[in-house]
Amino acid sequence: MEQLGRHILVEFYNCDKEILNDHGLIEEYMKNAAIEAKATIVQSAFHMFNPWGVSGAVIIQESHLTIHTWPEYGYAAVDLFTCGDTVDPWVAFDYLKKTLKSDKTETTEVVRGEAGRIRHFSPEKYDQIHFKPVEEQEKKCV
Amino acid sequence: MEQLGRHILVEFYNCDKEILNDHGLIEEYMKNAAIEAKATIVQSAFHMFNPWGVSGAVIIQESHLTIHTWPEYGYAAVDLFTCGDTVDPWVAFDYLKKTLKSDKTETTEVVRGEAGRIRHFSPEKYDQIHFKPVEEQEKKCV
Numbered sequence: 001m002e003q004l005g006r007h008i009l010v011e012f013y014n015c016d017k018e019i020l021n022d023h024g025l026i027e028e029y030m031k032n033a034a035i036e037a038k039a040t041i042v043q044s045a046f047h048m049f050n051p052w053g054v055s056g057a058v059i060i061q062e063s064h065l066t067i068h069t070w071p072e073y074g075y076a077a078v079d080l081f082t083c084g085d086t087v088d089p090w091v092a093f094d095y096l097k098k099t100l101k102s103d104k105t106e107t108t109e110v111v112r113g114e115a116g117r118i119r120h121f122s123p124e125k126y127d128q129i130h131f132k133p134v135e136e137q138e139k140k141c142v
Numbered sequence: 143m144e145q146l147g148r149h150i151l152v153e154f155y156n157c158d159k160e161i162l163n164d165h166g167l168i169e170e171y172m173k174n175a176a177i178e179a180k181a182t183i184v185q186s187a188f189h190m191f192n193p194w195g196v197s198g199a200v201i202i203q204e205s206h207l208t209i210h211t212w213p214e215y216g217y218a219a220v221d222l223f224t225c226g227d228t229v230d231p232w233v234a235f236d237y238l239k240k241t242l243k244s245d246k247t248e249t250t251e252v253v254r255g256e257a258g259r260i261r262h263f264s265p266e267k268y269d270q271i272h273f274k275p276v277e278e279q280e281k282k283c284v
Binding site (some may be wrong): 108124 | 144147149151153155156160185186187188189190195196197198199203205206208210212215216217219221223225246248250252255256259260261263264265266268271280
């Protein structure tokens, strides 16, 4: 199936609660997850809540990784949305499962930007619908 | 059903291509979408790709909104993930549908952090599992 992106929604249960409340570690692990998956980080934004919990996003050339943690329940909601064939979101999943020390996970993989639908719903003709390779995506910070 | 969050995955087809390639407008619309939905913005990160396309995330106290645009196909992948009862992600959806000028949308709403599962998979006892109200979530920027 032709598609622009793949998106894994992850529920991480029974994580290490101290890690889930550590802003620095969560940011480090999320960025490392992107790197492990061979993604290229272009921006990130993380926020520590008072009294607990961390939220953050890593924008990658190939889409994004996000996290929201509830240390009080040992739970984290993670999204791993990647485009193209060079990045594997499941590598990021494995890395985060290990580093957050989650002993129970649930995942759903969703197709994003399915080429057939983009063609069907558009009045224009698109021959090729594909994610632009990384080399065409030189970043231009604005 | 008790749940920490609700997450709407949106496929916006046939949007205005010029808007989808306008970094400033996309960032403005995404932030406005959060505000319209009565969310509180705590951080954001947006990136313009060369030659085209914008990616970005708005971290809100109540989770996040993200967008990735493909101006060349008139397509945008948007995620609207909110927690608590005070924020309505569908308001953000309506606002973005209008401002991106999308004439065809597809949506999937996903439960995140379902309380029954958090209880079931944890060795600990949790009586109440709920999203912390905004007033308990004073931000501490780090």
